[in-house]
Amino acid sequence: MLFRLTGGDWKIILYNLGRMLHLLSFVFLLPLLPAFLYEELDTLPYFFLTSGLTLLIATFLSHSFRTEEQMELKHALCLVALAWLLTSLLASFPLWLGKACSSFLDACFESLSGFTGTGLTLAVDPDHLARSLHFHRHLLQFLGDGVGIVVVSLAVLGRTEMSSVLAFRGEAREEGIRPSVIRTTRLIFGIAFTFFVLGALLLTLAGIYEGADPDTALFDGICHSFTGYATGGFSPHSQNLMYYHGMVYEIVAMILAVIGALNFNLHYALLTGRKNEIFKNTEVKVFFSTTFLLCTLTTLFLFGKGIYASTEALFRRGVFQLISAQTTTGFYTIPPLHLVLIWPLSLLLILSLSMLLGGCANSTSGGIKSLRVGILLKSFALELKRPFLPRSAVIGDRFHHLKDSPLTSAVVRGAAVVATSYLLLFFSGTFITAAYGYGVGEAMFETASALSNVGLSCGITHPSMPAGLKLTYMMLMWMGRLEVLTVLVLLIALALSLGRKVE
Amino acid sequence: MMKRILLCLLLPLLFLPAVGAIPVEELVKNPQEWDGKSLTVRGEVVGRLEKKEGVWLNLLDNGWPLGVWCAKELAREVRVIGDYKHVGDTVEVTGIFHAKCREHGGEPDFHAENLKVVSEGYAIRRPMNLLLLTLSLFLFLAGLSTALFLRLRRREPFWGYSPESF
C-alpha cells in the first residue's frame, strides 16, 4: 500500500532521528562560548538543560529503536520532516527559559523561524536580550538554513552513504556537488564557513565605519553574517539593520544576501575554476533578470508615487527591500508598518511576488526558486510556439544548469508540482490570515514571507498575534523550507498509520 | 508631616509620561501626521553610533525604536547604553520628526535640538538560578553518561563514520 508505514519503518525513522539528535545536542552547547566571553553566566543552565534533554531523547530513540535495516526514500523524507520539527521544539527551550519570548508557543515559533531561515520574530525586547541567546538564535539560522544540519548530522553519524543521499533529497537539496555525499556535505560546510568568515569580517569593518564600538560591531558582524549568508534575517536589534543608519553596512549585507541566494553548485563551479558557468547558467540568468526587473518596477512605483525622491532613498529603502525579499533574506531598512502605511498596495504585491519567486535552487534561499521559474517560463514559451508550427513538427528546448539538459516533460512536471503546491499553500495561508481580520494585501505579504522563509513583516507577526495564526505560519515555514512534498509525505504516512490503528 | 504628605502626592508624578512627550509608537503608526513637526520624545538609549558630523542615538520607548540624530555635544550627556546587563539612560529629546528624512536617505528619524537625561541608567543584577543550574547540569551529565555507557556497552565508537570518510 502506498505511503503506509509499518512498525519496522517507524523503527528506522526513529532510530536515525536519535542518531541525528546526538550531534545536535552538542551544537546546542556552542552558545556557551559567548556566555563565558560576555560573562552571562546566568544563561549557562539554559544550554546545559537543552543539550541534556536532547541527549536523553537521542539516547532513548537510538537505543529503543535500534535496527540494522537501511533507509529508503520514504524513511528519509519522514525523518527530515520530523527532525526539523523536533529540533525546533528542543531549540526553543533556551529562548523560553531566557524569557526571549513571552510564551512557550512564541519560543517554538521563534526557533522554527530561526531553523527554517525565515526570520519572522516574536522576540520580546531583543535590545536587552543576552548575547548568548542572540548567538543561539542566529546560529540556528546558519546551521538550519545555511548548512542544512540534518544532512551534516547524518553524514557524520549515518551508517551508510545511502542514508545521507536520501536525507539530502528530503532536505530539499536536489543535486549533489560531488559523487560522495560526505564530501559534498564537507564542501557545503566549507563554502558556508568561508562566506561566513568573510561576511563577518566585512560587516565588522562596516559597523566600525558606521560608528559602532568595535565590540558591538564584531558581535553584530558575526550575527548578521550568520543570518545574511543563510538568508535568514534575524538581527540582535529591534531596529534590524536600521540600527546602523548606514549605507555601507546595508550594501555589505545585500552583497552577502545575494551570494547566499546563489546555488551551491554554482559556488563550487566558480571556486574550482569554471568561471564561465555564471554566464551560461539558466538559473542565474533568471534570478538576476527577475531581480532587476522587479527592482525597476519598485523604483518606478516609489518615485512615481512621490514616496521617495532621491537616489539614495530609492536605493536604500526600495531596492534594499526588494533584494531582501527576492533573496528571501528578511533584513529591512524601513519600519515594517511603513510597508502598509506609506508604501502603496501595488508594491506590497510586487514584494509578495518577489518572495514567492525566491532565489536559486540548492541555495540558502526559499521560494519556488529561479530554476523552476526558468523551466516553467521556457515550457510556457514552447507551448506558445506550438500552434504556429506544423503538426508533425517536434519541438523542444534545453536549459543549462551546470550542464546542458533537455527540457523534458518530467522536468517540467517536477517544477510544476512544486510551484503548484507553493501556490496552493499561499492561497490557503492568505485565506486564513484574512479570516482573522487582516487586509488581503497584508495577508498575501505575510503569508508569502512565511511560506518562502523570508522574514519581512508588514506588522502582522507580533506577540499579540492570534495563536491560531502563529500555528498557521509555523506550518507554512516548516512546509516551505522542506518544499512541501517532504512534509506531505510525513503527514500522509502518519494519517494512514493512525487510520490503520483505529480500524 | 506636611513634607511627607507632599512627597506622597508628588511621587506618583515621576511615573507619569512627560507632559508633551509623544510616544514613539504614535510616530511609527501615524508618520504622515507628525512629519516635520517639532515635538518631544522620551525613551531609553539602547544604541550609540559616533559619526563625523554627529551622533546617532537609538531610543526604545515601550518596545518601539527610533533613531535620533543629534550633535556630539548633546550626546555627551548620555553615559549608559541599554543592553542585557544595563538599563540605559532615559532621555527626553526635543526636535523635529521626519517620516522620510531627506538628509538620511529616506529613513524615519528624529533630529534633536535639545536633549535631557531624565533618569540615569544602571546595572541590572542577574543572579544565577542555582536550582536551574543544578537541574541542567544533572540532566546534561545524565544524558552524556547514558549515551556513553550504552555506546561502550555495544563497543561502538561515538561517531558512526570512520575518519577515512572525510
Next chain:
Amino acid sequence: MAFRKLGLRGFLEKNWDFLSGLVVEFTIASALILLSAALCFLVVTLSSL
C-alpha cells in the same frame, strides 16, 4: 603553514581558482547592486530633465 612553506606567490598560485572565484562572486553580487543603484540614479535624473 602552507603559506610559510610556499611563500605568497606559491600560495596564490596553488589557491588561484579558489581566491579568484571568491572575487568573482563578490563582484557579481556587487554588480547587481550597482546596476540597481544606477537605475535609481537614472530614474531621478531623467525625471528632472
